[in-house]
Amino acid sequence: MAIKLFYKNTYIKEFNANIVHIVEKDDSFHVELNQTAFYPEGGGQPCDEGYIGDIKVSHVYEDKNKIYHVLDKLPSTLENIKCTINWEKRFDHMQQHLGQHILSAAFEKLYDANTIGFHLSPNTATIDVDKVLSGEDIKKVEYFANQIVFNDLLVKVLYPTKEELESLPLRKMPTVTDDIRIVKLDDFDYSPCCGTHPNRSGEVGLIKIRKYEKYKSGLRIDFICGNRALMDYSIKNDITNSLSSRLSAKLDEILNIIDKDSEELQKIKKENKNLKEQIIKFEAAELMKTAKFEGNTKIIKNIFKHRNFNEVKLLSSILANNDTTVIIFAIDNKDKAQLIFNRSKDLDKIIMKDILNKCLPLIDGKGGGSPSTAQGGGTNTDNLEAAISLAYEQIKKIC
Ligand SMILES: [Zn+2]
Numbered sequence: 001m002a003i004k005l006f007y008k009n010t011y012i013k014e015f016n017a018n019i020v021h022i023v024e025k026d027d028s029f030h031v032e033l034n035q036t037a038f039y040p041e042g043g044g045q046p047c048d049e050g051y052i053g054d055i056k057v058s059h060v061y062e063d064k065n066k067i068y069h070v071l072d073k074l075p076s077t078l079e080n081i082k083c084t085i086n087w088e089k090r091f092d093h094m095q096q097h098l099g100q101h102i103l104s105a106a107f108e109k110l111y112d113a114n115t116i117g118f119h120l121s122p123n124t125a126t127i128d129v130d131k132v133l134s135g136e137d138i139k140k141v142e143y144f145a146n147q148i149v150f151n152d153l154l155v156k157v158l159y160p161t162k163e164e165l166e167s168l169p170l171r172k173m174p175t176v177t178d179d180i181r182i183v184k185l186d187d188f189d190y191s192p193c194c195g196t197h198p199n200r201s202g203e204v205g206l207i208k209i210r211k212y213e214k215y216k217s218g219l220r221i222d223f224i225c226g227n228r229a230l231m232d233y234s235i236k237n238d239i240t241n242s243l244s245s246r247l248s249a250k251l252d253e254i255l256n257i258i259d260k261d262s263e264e265l266q267k268i269k270k271e272n273k274n275l276k277e278q279i280i281k282f283e284a285a286e287l288m289k290t291a292k293f294e295g296n297t298k299i300i301k302n303i304f305k306h307r308n309f310n311e312v313k314l315l316s317s318i319l320a321n322n323d324t325t326v327i328i329f330a331i332d333n334k335d336k337a338q339l340i341f342n343r344s345k346d347l348d349k350i351i352m353k354d355i356l357n358k359c360l361p362l363i364d365g366k367g368g369g370s371p372s373t374a375q376g377g378g379t380n381t382d383n384l385e386a387a388i389s390l391a392y393e394q395i396k397k398i399c
Contacts, residue, residue: 002067003035006048007157007181010094010196012037013087017052019078023068028058030068036060037085040067043194044100044118045093049086053077090196092227096125098155098185098197099145099204099225103127105171105189106145111137113218115172125225130218138212138221145207152202153186205229280311284318291325294399297347301328301388309338313375316342320373326350328391330384337363337381341391342373355394359387 002020005012021032031052040062041047047060053075060069075081097120104115107129117128133141160168160182174180174192183193185201198204205226212221224232240251247257291298300319304312309331316327320342331338339359341352348371356374360367362383367376 001065002033004067005035005037006039006196010198013085013090015083016080017083018080019052019075021066022074027072029071029074031071031074032066032068033083036067036069037083038067038069039090039093039196044120045097045195046120046122048090048093051084053081053083088227091198093120094196094198095204095226096120096224096228097193097195098183098201099149099207099223100125100127101183101185101189101191101193101197102148102201102204103141103145103207103209103221103223104129105185105191106141106148107131107221108171110141110144116218117220125223125228127221127223128215128218129221132214132217132219138209138219142207142209148185148188149201149204149207152200153188155197155199155201156184158182158184158190208232276311277314280315281318284315287315287319288322288325294396296324297395297399298322298325299328299392299395300325301392303330303332303384303388305332306334307331309333309340312338313340316340316373320344326395328388328395330388332381332384335379335381336377337365337379337384337387338375338377339363339365339367339384339387339391340373340375341369345372350395350398355391358394359391362387362390 005015015035015037017033017035019031020034023030033052038048038050038057038060039045040060042062048057050057052069052071055071055073055075058070058072060067062068100118100120104127107113107115111131111133113129113131113133115127116130119126158181160180165180168182168190170182171189171191180192181194182190183197184190203226206229207223207225208229210222210224210232212219240254243254244251247254249257287300287302290302291300312329312331316329319325319327321344323344323346325344326347327340327342329340331340339356341356343350343352351371353369353371353374356367356369356376360376360378362380363376363378364380365376365378367374369375
């Protein structure tokens with residue numbers, strides 16, 4: 001079994017080791033070292049990354065007390081190889097992990113809310129607690145947890161005997177029965193854990209709860225610590241500065257201004273809609289003047305270029321409110337050919353969907369509708385004139 005250097009000293013970034021066993025699997029090499037500072041995936045903590053010699057370590061895992069480092073090729077030598085941990089990543093994991101201990105303990109001490117789940121990934125860290133708390137309560141937990149960070153408490157690792165274990169005020173029970181490892185944060189928290197943690201709580205830097213949501217019968221808390229919190233602050237600071245500059249407003253005025261602008265926008269949209277409807281009514285009156293009489297039936301036909309489908313549809317509906325009127329409209333929207341047919345209710349001999357179905361092949365289109373109104377769309381804009389003429393001829397025959 002390899003010596004676990006990450007338990008002897010969590011700050012080891014470089015070490016030398018020998019490859020003592022190699023397993024070839026799926027075009028990769030799973031190697032065991034005589035000693036390793038690479039933390040294998042486990043206890044909610046992702047594995048370390050880094051290099052063995054100049055070969056990148058893509059994954060590290062533990063199986064039956066053996067730690068395997070996955071490489072896509074073997075280094076040129078198997079002995080006294082320089083190994084390097086991706087320290088930025090490891091320290092990030094250590095900050096999030098100890099931050100989680102502190103946050104979970106704070107939830108328990110203030111509100112008796114137990115942590116029932118922990119997830120750490122490269123971008124997010126979450127804990128699940130078994131109680132629903134208010135936003136105010138959560139802010140108190142965050143404040144309390146950060147005081148523990150600022151108090152710079154000492155972290156110690158204990159390997160107690162069964163008797164010693166019984167006397168410890170554990171926050172949760174261990175999930176293993178042998179070699180139980182307790183992470184002790186001064187007298188504030190005792191928690192069984194196999195992960196890596198900094199030596200002092202101050203190294204967590206900052207614990208920030210970003211958001212929370214209901215999860216099962218409790219809450220899922222999304223939090224970040226240390227450098228993650230710094231980066232998150234930096235991004236959010238850039239956004240608020242940019243908003244402040246765009247809106248020419250101080251930070252505390254931004255939300256009010258956005259609310260006012262949003263209200264104004266809704267008002268303008270409503271006015272714009274009313275004005276458009278007015279214009280369309282005028283346009284309908286003008287188009288009515290172009291109607292051709294076939295017997296008593298008035299037929300209005302037109303091809304619109306680059307017009308909004310809903311506007312043209314509204315136009316056809318307004319015109320269909322007139323008696324004995326048939327509307328044959330087409331829209332030429334670049335690669336899109338559209339047909340909108342409509343008629344007055346009194347012309348029940350004219351079935352618009354049948355007429356549309358005869359025209360659709362001309363525009364390579366599909367569509368449907370009812371006896372009084374039908375619409376369709378296709379890809380061939382070259383035949384719109386022909387489609388309109390065909391519809392006109394069909395209606396003329398019925399009139
Ligand atoms: Zn831990």
